[in-house]
Amino acid sequence: MNAFSYRPNSDHTQRMAPKRVLVIHYSQTGQLTDLLQRITGPLVEAGIHVDHLPIEPLVPFPFPWSRVAFFNAFPESTGREPMPLRPFSAAEGPYDLIILGYTIWYLNPSIPITSFLLHPQARGIIQGRPVLTVIGSRNMWVMAQEYVRERITALGGSLVGNIAVVDRSGNLTSVITIIRWMFWGRKDPFLVFPHAGIRSADIQGASRFGDLLADHLKGGSLEGINDALLRMGSARIKPTLLVLERRATFVFGKWRRFIMARAHANPQSRIRRVKFFSIALPMLIFLVAPLSALSVKVLGLVKGGTLRKEIEALLRY
Numbered sequence: 001m002n003a004f005s006y007r008p009n010s011d012h013t014q015r016m017a018p019k020r021v022l023v024i025h026y027s028q029t030g031q032l033t034d035l036l037q038r039i040t041g042p043l044v045e046a047g048i049h050v051d052h053l054p055i056e057p058l059v060p061f062p063f064p065w066s067r068v069a070f071f072n073a074f075p076e077s078t079g080r081e082p083m084p085l086r087p088f089s090a091a092e093g094p095y096d097l098i099i100l101g102y103t104i105w106y107l108n109p110s111i112p113i114t115s116f117l118l119h120p121q122a123r124g125i126i127q128g129r130p131v132l133t134v135i136g137s138r139n140m141w142v143m144a145q146e147y148v149r150e151r152i153t154a155l156g157g158s159l160v161g162n163i164a165v166v167d168r169s170g171n172l173t174s175v176i177t178i179i180r181w182m183f184w185g186r187k188d189p190f191l192v193f194p195h196a197g198i199r200s201a202d203i204q205g206a207s208r209f210g211d212l213l214a215d216h217l218k219g220g221s222l223e224g225i226n227d228a229l230l231r232m233g234s235a236r237i238k239p240t241l242l243v244l245e246r247r248a249t250f251v252f253g254k255w256r257r258f259i260m261a262r263a264h265a266n267p268q269s270r271i272r273r274v275k276f277f278s279i280a281l282p283m284l285i286f287l288v289a290p291l292s293a294l295s296v297k298v299l300g301l302v303k304g305g306t307l308r309k310e311i312e313a314l315l316r317y
């Protein structure tokens with residue numbers, strides 16, 4: 001475990017100074033912002049100073065999305081290619097904790113957050129600091145988190161824990177509700193389908209993590225924070241979703257190469273291929289995913305023990 005305790009300060013005045021937390025995030029519709037507000041609410045109540053650093057693309061993404069714009073974000077999301085961000089600066093540190101909130105785009109961190117993690121200024125903010133990640137997404141986040149963990153380490157930070165709050169609906173149900181939300185901006189329940197996105201009870205319930213964080217910060221040590229968060233249900237990995245996610249990551253690599261194959265010589269070819277992908281991906285999800293899920297269940301029976309051990313390791317920091 002890579003728990004982080006910050007050194008007690010010998011200077012009395014500094015020891016008495018309020019703890020400081022910096023929240024870095026990008027949220028397009030405000031869902032992740034709500035989640036982070038629930039988590040940081042108890043910190044503010046406990047007298048902890050909370051600063052915010054919203055990350056914004058220089059050219060904002062549209063919302064609701066057009067079909068082409070949505071699928072055209074695929075190559076840069078999966079290729080983890082940075083985009084220009086609006087100039088930003090963090091208030092003078094040092095912070096006792098950095099909370100990095102992000103959402104998942106095509107199994108990767110959203111492009112604005114990848115761009116932050118690759119930005120020349122990121123090191124100055126992250127280096128030497130304990131970092132807690134907060135993910136608000138539909139369901140699969142494990143591969144993205146592995147990348148974020150790598151980047152935080154490369155930037156000289158120390159990942160102390162993760163909170164992943166996801167949509168509790170089934171995989172196919174949430175594909176339908178999220179498409180309606182992203183393309184038409186509608187989150188309300190319809191026909192047999194539930195409200196899109198993370199349930200409001202789960203967003204509200206995330207304040208319990210804030211209570212725990214506040215206690216640890218006030219106590220001056222983040223030692224054991226991830227284990228304590230896990231006991232409160234901060235992150236769960238379903239074995240079947242993990243196998244599906246790994247398969248999808250592999251297939252996404254192939255799609256990315258296909259879309260980008262002639263893009264430099266002929267930009268129109270990228271758009272044509274993105275349009276094809278925008279039809280093929282939903283078809284693949286609805287035709288192939290159920291079969292894949294079945295084979296994953298069988299695999300789960302055969303390799304259940306190994307998978308559980310892998311999941312244990314993926315949840316530890």
Ligand SMILES: Cc1cc2nc3c(=O)[nH]c(=O)nc-3n(C[C@H](O)[C@H](O)[C@H](O)COP(=O)(O)O)c2cc1C
Pocket residue numbers: 026027028029030031032033070073103104105106107108136137138139140178182
């Ligand atoms: C281009 C795009 C791709 C997305 N791909 C995924 C995905 O692969 N997996 C997932 O769980 N959610 C995916 N989402 C949903 C987001 O993770 C997130 O839940 C949603 O965009 C709302 O987040 P917000 O706080 O930024 O508004 C995607 C959203 C967008 C805009």
